[in-house]
Amino acid sequence: MADAGAGAGSAGRTDLRLVPTAATAWGAAFAGTFNEAVWSWAAAGFLLIAGAVLLFSGRQRRWAGVRARTMPATFALACFFGATVAVHCAAMAVQREEGPLAQAAADHEGVAIEIRITGSPAASMAPGQSGGNRWTVTAELLAVTAKSTVARGTADVLIAGGDGWDKVQAGQVVRTTGTLKEARDGQGQDALLSASSWPVVLDSQPDVRQSASELKHGFSAATRWLPPDAAGLLPGMVTGDTSALPESLETDMKTTGMTHLTAVSGANCSLVLGAFILLARSLRLSRPLAAAIAACGLAGFVLMVGPDPSVVRAAVMGAVGLAAMVGGLRGRSLTFLCVATAILLLLDPTMAANAGFLLSVLATLGIVLLASRLASWIPSRVPRWMAAGVAVPFSAQLLCGPVIVALQPQFTPYALIANVVAGPLVAPVTIMGTLAVPLAVMAPWLAVVPVAVAGGCAATVAGVARFFAGLPGATMPWAEGQAGVAAMVLCSGVSITLVWMVLQSERVLVRVVALHAGVELFLDRMSGRRHGRLDICKESSGRKHQWLLPKTPGPRTPRRTPSAGGTQARPP
C-alpha cells in the first residue's frame, strides 16, 4: 500500500502497521462469534466512529503541517477493518437468530429438510448410540418443512447422521428428516440437524470436491499394498485423508507432537509452492511467470485435495511461511501474515475461535519472527539447511506450545527432536505423494514408483513417531487451564533465552557488561542528587594528581604536611 514511497531504507524496519488491523479483526470476529447480533452491531458502530475520529484528527494535524504519515491513521485503518468484520459477524448472527431454521431449531423440532451438501463427510469423534459410526457434513439449506410450513432461505446446516451419510458427496441435493438443534457457540453453521434417516439423493450437480474425493480414494487405493503404517500415513500426509491411519500410530503421532503432518498443513503447501517455483526458475522462466505458475500449481493442489476452509487457510499460511523463509525480509513477511490473517477472518469470522487457525497463525508467526534469528545464532560451521531445519520447527513449537497445552494438557519432551528428525523426510513424501495422486487415477502402473518412494519415507516417519513415543517419559502430565498455559509461556520464554545464551555466549558477555553499566548509571542517577557521584573510593593522599592546581596570585598557602605522628589521611 504505502510501501511504494518508502524506498529502500525501509527494508530493514519491522513493519507493524498492519498488526493493529489483524488484532482488531481477530477481536471483533471472536467477540462476534460468541455474542448476539446486537453486540456485533454495537461493536461495528463504535469502531466506525472511532475510526472516523482518528482519521479526521490525523488529517487536521496534517493540514497544520506536521507530517503525512501518522499513527492515528494506522489505528483508523484497524478500526475500519474491524468494523467490517463486526458487520459480517452481525449479519451471520442475524441469520442464526432470525433465519429460516431459527424457530425450528429453538423448539428442537422434527423436520423434513432438503439440502445441498457443501462439504465432505467427516467421522465424528463420539460413536452414535446405535453402535454405528456418526458422520458430520456441512450443507446449505434449500427448503425445510415443519409445522405444515415450507421455509426457504439461505442457511448453513451441520448434519450429523449415521451410516449412509459417509456416502454423500458435495454438490448432491439430498432430502432427509431429523431433529433440528441450535448450533453451539463458535460454530459457523446456523443449526445442527441430527438426521434420523438415510439421505435420499434427489439430484447431483458437478462439484470440484467430488473429483477431489475420487482422487483421494484413488490414491488411498493405490497405497494399499504398502505396509499398514505407511499405507495409513501416506494418504494423511499428502491429502489429509486419515481414514486408514492405524489407531496406535495416531496415538503415537499425538504423543510426539507430529499430528500436524497427518493433515494438509502449511508445510505441505510451502513445499508444493517451493517445488513449483524451483521448477519454473530452473526452466529459466521470468520471475512473474514463475510466480504465476507457482500460484496456479498451489491452486491446483488445493483443488486436488478439496477446497475445505482448513486447506485454503493452510495454503495461504504456507505461502506466507515460504516467503518468510526464502525472502528474509522479516518486516515484509509480518505484513504478509497480517494481511492473510485479516482477510481470512473477514471471509470467515468463525475462524477466530478455531484452534487450528490459531495454531496455524502462531506457527507462521514463529517462522516469521524467530526462525531466521534463531538460524543466525547457530554458528556458521553448521550447514545452513540444517540450521533452518532445526530453527523452523523450534520457533513454531515455541509459539504453539501454550495453545497445544491448553488443548491437551501434557508435556511432550520429544516433540521438537521428533519433528527435526522427521523434517527432511516430509519433503520427499509430500512432493512424491502429490505427484502420485493424479497418476494413481490416470495411470496406476506409473504411480507405483513415486508411491514406493513416498511410502518408504512415510514408513520412516511412522518409525520415528513410534520410536520416540516408545521412549520413557514421552508424555508427562502438565497443569490444565490457565495455569498450564501460563507455565508453558514461561517455559517457552526460558527455553528461547537458554538457547540464546548457549549459542551466543560472547553476546551474553556484552549484554552482561551493558547491563552492569546500566545498573551503575541507574544507581548513579538515583543517588546523584543528594550524595554526589558514586565513585571508586581508595586510600589516597588527599590530593588528586590529575587536578591542576590553580596558580593563585598572592602568597602560597602553606602545604600541609602529614605529621610524623601519622594521623589518618582524609578521603577526598
Add this chain to the structure above:
Amino acid sequence: MPRRSRDLSPDAAAQAARERFAARMIPDHSSRPLLDLSGDSGAETDDLASLFAGEANSVPAVARLRWRTSWRVAALVAVVAAVLMAWFLWRLADGRATSEPLGPSVSAGRSDGPDAVDPPAEGVQPAEVAAPPAQGGPGVVMVHVAGAVGKPGVVSLPQGSRVFQAIDAAGGAAPGADLTALNLAEVLTDGIKVYIPVVGETPPQSSPVAGAGAVSGAASGTAGPAATGAKVNINTASLEELGTLPRVGPVTAQRILDWRKEHGAFTSVDELDAVDGIGPKLMESLKDLVTVQGG
C-alpha cells in the same frame, strides 16, 4: 575540567559514521534469508530469493519500527470497508427466509379439517389419490437409481418403463457395473430403488437401503411387484390401514398421519424413523411391510 565539559556530539557523529561503514563492509547476518538458495544452485536460483525480497537487503536491520500510515491509505480502506459492509447488508436482506404453507398437493393423503383447500373425500382412499404434480403426475414413475451409474439420483420415466431404461436415464451404466446381476427387463414400480452393483460386489440386499420395500435390482423379478402390492403405502394409508401394521396402535398411526400433515409426503421408508414413537426397533420390523408411493 576537560573530562566533564567534553561535548558528546562529535563523538556520536563519529560513532554513527563508524557504524555506517561497518554496515557496508560486514555482511548483515540478521536479515539474511533463512534458506539461502543462491549459494548452492548456481546463478539462476538466486532470483528465487529476490523474487520474494523485491529489493536488496544491504541496509542493516536496525531495530526500528514502522507504525505510521498515510491517512490516504486509511481513507481508501474506509471506502473499501463501506463497500464490503454494504455487500454484507445486501446479502443479509437478500437471504431473508420466505415461508409458505405446505401445499395441498404435498399434504395429500388425509382429510384434515383446517386445510380447506384439500378435497376432503379424496385422501382417505389410497387408490383414488393421484400422484401430485410435484411427483411427476400420473403415468410417470419415479425411481431412485443408485450404484454404478453415471448420474445416481432420482429419475422419472413413463409408466411401464423397464430397468434398463432407468439405467439409461441415470446416465448409463458406469464401467465395471455388473449388469448381469440385474433383471434388465423388469417393469419399474413407482418409488423403488434400483441398485446397480459393481462387478464382484454382493448386492446390498440386507442393508437398510432407502426405499428397500421394492425390487433391489437383483431381487427375484416376479416377487418384487407382488410384494409391493401387499405393502401398506404410508403416503396414502388411512388410520385403519396403518393400524394393521404390527405394533402400530392408533396413537402411533395418528402420529404418522400428523407427520404427513406437517411435513408432507414421505420420500423414503426411512423417514418413518423421524416420527415420534417409532424407534429403530419398530423401524426394523416395519421396513419390509411398508412402501412409499406417490404422495
